[in-house]
Amino acid sequence: MILDTSKYIGKCDCGRVHELRTKLVVCEYGALDNFDKYMDDCGLSGFRTVIYDTNTYNLPTMVHVKADQEIVLEAQGLHSEKGMIEDMMTRLERKPDVIVVVGAGTLMDFGRYSAYKLGIPFVAIPTLVSSDGFTANICSIIIDGQKKSIPMIAPDAVICDLNIVKGAPHFLTVSGVQDILSKYVSIADWKIAHLVSGEYFCQKVCDMAQEALDTMAKCAQDMRDGKPDDFEAMAYAQMLSGLTMQILNHSRAASGAEHLIAHLVEMKPKGFENAHGMHGECVGVGTIICAEEYHRLAQKETIEVKPFRPLDEAWVRDIFGDLADGIFKECENDVLAGFDEHKIQEHWQEIRDIIAAIPSAEELTELFKAIGAKHSLSELGIDESMKHDALDISAAIRNRLTFNRMRRLIVE
Ligand SMILES: [Zn+2]
Ligand SMILES: [Zn+2]
Incomplete structure (x- = not known):
């Protein structure tokens, strides 16, 4: 499934003009085989730094995409902490034109935060779909010992290879x-x-959240019935939910x-x-x-x-x-x-x-x-x-x- 996010943007009946930084979301088996094409489609060229941790780098199903520099972080003890992310940034050979992150929540924060600091785009390659944070623009990192949810850039593209995702533990x-x-x-x-309070509400965004919910409810029902897991639908539901946060700049719908x-x-x-x-x-x-x-x-x-x-x-x-x-x-x-x-x-x-x-x-x-x-x-x-x-x-x-x-x- 290739999700063209342009259908969600523009002037809306709720009175706002909705915007999304994420142009492309791909959830397909073998998606990484076409990674360069997707990057071209999104106009993401130049020096490419690809960030893994030791777990994601060594996954048996991993397809290592082309990189001008690879950084492989030690997975043990890795957490979203400002100092750790800044340490990683000192390992950059030069300022990249784009950062690609291969991993899940914690590693995504490394990409999200460093790309934001450098003023460059980043692209997410999820290795799990255990949460809806990939397409969101919120970063949860520890600053001075306190966990903070801070607004941060969303990925320009999310390329989810279901061959990798399906290998995640149940x-x-x-x-x-x-x-x-x-x-x-x-x-x-x-x-x-x-x-009751007249708080801002957008039917279109609410419908996106509802679609994510309905899609996942069907996946859960299938799982209960012993049918094979529908990773494509599950990934789609997660991505859609994350997009609601990006549109609203708020997690209200999610x-x-x-x-x-x-x-x-x-x-x-x-x-x-x-x-x-x-x-x-x-x-x-x-x-x-x-x-x-x-x-x-x-x-x-x-x-x-x-x-x-x-x-x-x-x-x-x-x-x-x-x-x-x-x-x-x-x-x-x-x-x-x-x-x-x-x-x-x-x-x-x-x-x-x-x-x-x-x-x-x-x-x-x-x-x-x-x-x-x-x-x-x-x-x-x-x-x-x-x-x-x-x-x-x-x-x-x-x-x-x-x-x-x-x-x-x-x-x-
Ligand atoms: Zn709206
Ligand atoms: Zn959540």
């Missing part, structure tokens, strides 16, 4: 499935936020309340010290617990609301410890204070209809079990009794209007 593939199925919740969150469970696992606040898990696994479990809570509330035919109150300071300090000041800063202009809480009541029936499109927690659990995916808090090192704390604490982490966060305005 648990990584499944984690990628969960990262996309999380959109059951994130799309609902976006629609509900738009309804990340809602369920993704904050992954942030919770990374931050390890009080009670979650032993939490662990891959990104997709965490958001998969997050999707289940959000689905359960959203459906529980949506059973109510009517609701009462209460006025906004900021987070309780003592509670935040107790839970987040050293990280508490960061939470206060994040929540300074709380999104919950930005609209009249009665809007939730006013739109309650529409909210219930939106939630009705989310599968039940039982259905999701059964599906995840059947495809060998993680499906419970205990598998993430979190006690099952912490379910409600997980919802409350994760909602406080980021100032984003999710239905989970909106619960603070609903009387129970």
